[in-house]
Amino acid sequence: TASERSFVMIKPDGVSRQLVGKIISRFEERGYKLVAVKSLTPSEALAKEHYSDLSARPFYPGLVKYITSGTPVVAMVWEGKDVIKQGRRIVGATNPQDADPGSVRGQYAVSVGRNLIHASDAFDSATKEIGLWFAPEELSDYEPIAWPWVMA
Numbered sequence: 011t012a013s014e015r016s017f018v019m020i021k022p023d024g025v026s027r028q029l030v031g032k033i034i035s036r037f038e039e040r041g042y043k044l045v046a047v048k049s050l051t052p053s054e055a056l057a058k059e060h061y062s063d064l065s066a067r068p069f070y071p072g073l074v075k076y077i078t079s080g081t082p083v084v085a086m087v088w089e090g091k092d093v094i095k096q097g098r099r100i101v102g103a104t105n106p107q108d109a110d111p112g113s114v115r116g117q118y119a120v121s122v123g124r125n126l127i128h129a130s131d132a133f134d135s136a137t138k139e140i141g142l143w144f145a146p147e148e149l150s151d152y153e154p155i156a157w158p159w160v161m162a
């Protein structure tokens with residue numbers, strides 16, 4: 011696909027472990043455009059809605075507790091060519107034990123319950139998640155100076 015947007019979130023462990031800059035750099039240096047970014051401690055309602063597809067899974071309560079621990083998350087929207095699929099590759103497999111060592115999870119995480127980062131897995135979930143975490147006016151429309159070179 012052409013230019014699209016993905017919702018990416020550094021989870022509380024990533025913030026607490028001070029990996030925010032390193033993680034952001036991977037998306038930025040690849041050439042993706044930062045459309046929105048904010049730090050917040052999600053409410054339980056927001057965390058539950060974000061992970062609503064997983065509500066029947068045994069790990070769901072623990073997942074919601076982890077995301078709402080009180081340590082903030084960094085919520086972002088990144089834009090660019092195939093950013094949804096490529097963002098998933100940057101992030102790595104859900105279980106860090108299966109993640110490519112070059113991915114964020116493969117480099118920095120060992121446990122599925124503390125896997126540092128979220129990235130949307132499809133166009134529909136990206137649309138849902140961006141709308142859930144950001145108001146339309148929080149999304150910036152601008153052209154990075156290198157954009158024509160990156161996106162050609």
Ligand code: DAT
Pocket residue numbers: 064069073103104105122123125127128129131
């Ligand atoms: P992803 O985050 O790679 O999109 P997912 O959507 O299947 O993975 O699950 C969301 C999160 O839930 C995942 O990042 C970590 C947690 N999770 C998934 N499977 C789990 C499991 N078997 N045990 C504990 N936590 C799990």
Ligand code: MG
Pocket residue numbers: 129131
């Ligand atoms: Mg997912």
